[in-house]
Amino acid sequence: MGEANGKASDLKAGFVQIYSQLKSELLEDPAFSFTEDSRQWIDRMLDYNVPGGKLNRGISVVDSFEILKGSQLCHDEFFRAGVLGWCVEWLQAYFLVLDDMMDNSYTRRGQPCWFRLPEVEFQTASGQMLDLITTHEGKKDLSKYKMPVYNRIVQYKTAYYSFYLPVACALLMAGENLDNYVDLKRVLVEMGTYFQVQDDYLDCFGDPSLIGKIGTDIEDFKCSWLIVQALEIADENQLKFLEENYGNPDPACVAKVKSLYNDLNLQAKFSEYERSSYEQLISSIEAQPSKQVQEVLKSFLHKIYKRQK
Secondary structure, three states: OOHHHHHHHHHHHHHHHHHHHHHHHHOOOOOOOOOHHHHHHHHHHHHHHHOOOOOOHHHHHHHHHHHHHHOOOOOHHHHHHHHHHHHHHHHHHHHHHHHHHHHHEEOOOOOEEEOOOOOOOOOHHHHHHHHHHHHHHOOOOOHHOOHHHHHHHHHHHHHHHHHHHHHHHHHHHHHOHHHHHHHHHHHHHHHHHHHHHHHHHHHHOOHHHHHHOOOOOOOOOOOOOHHHHHHHHHHHHHHHHHHOOOOOOOOOHHHHHHHHHOOHHHHHHHHHHHHHHHHHHHHHHHOOOOOHHHHHHHHHHHHOOOOOO
């Protein structure tokens, strides 16, 4: 176990070194006519938003490629896989900055959201975006929050870029044709859905000091797994209660929704979902014809199973 942890630590350290090189090349790129002030601003902005997370998506490109190759990567292979991994992490950082503005969040990765810093001018961009969203959102209507809608949102919001993209990058680096891996894509999208359900659960029931942010799904009227489950089993009075309180930023209303979630025993429902999803995923993984692909998928699953953050 100690050897595995040491290898993971070395892998992460090597991966982080590549970030420094990429950032340096970006800041010195003659295609951008930075002033010194703007260069310092971008330097700080990148450090604040890009490398601070668990880096699972980016590192997964590297270790998936190594598993598929079947031997230790040489320096050049590690670097090229690491660059692809950082492309995924950079994309993730971009999504999170926008996501925090849309959700009016306060913390991310244990620090204030980027747009919350007093010196960051965000009003125009976020104002236009929020105006667009709220204008076209229409009347808040919980009746549209059903499982098919939830699954569609999750697939496009999380599953493709967080799970399929890193493995697709590794497969392409290994010289594989993605058309031969349609079932692999399905399994990874299922795993991404499971990951997002965990995220929705932790948003409400997780420890903010562990997950690095304060959940806002209830206040933001999000189509969360918890509200979808609640709507399926709530009686008429409970449905009315949810319609009155869900999406209201008042802390008292948020507390009422969480209390109803407890009354509906959603924590036990999630535990059962987690157990059955894990069994189904293991079964799907072991049906994959390639042992190396199985190893890649199990590596992904073990990183997220029963996670607390």
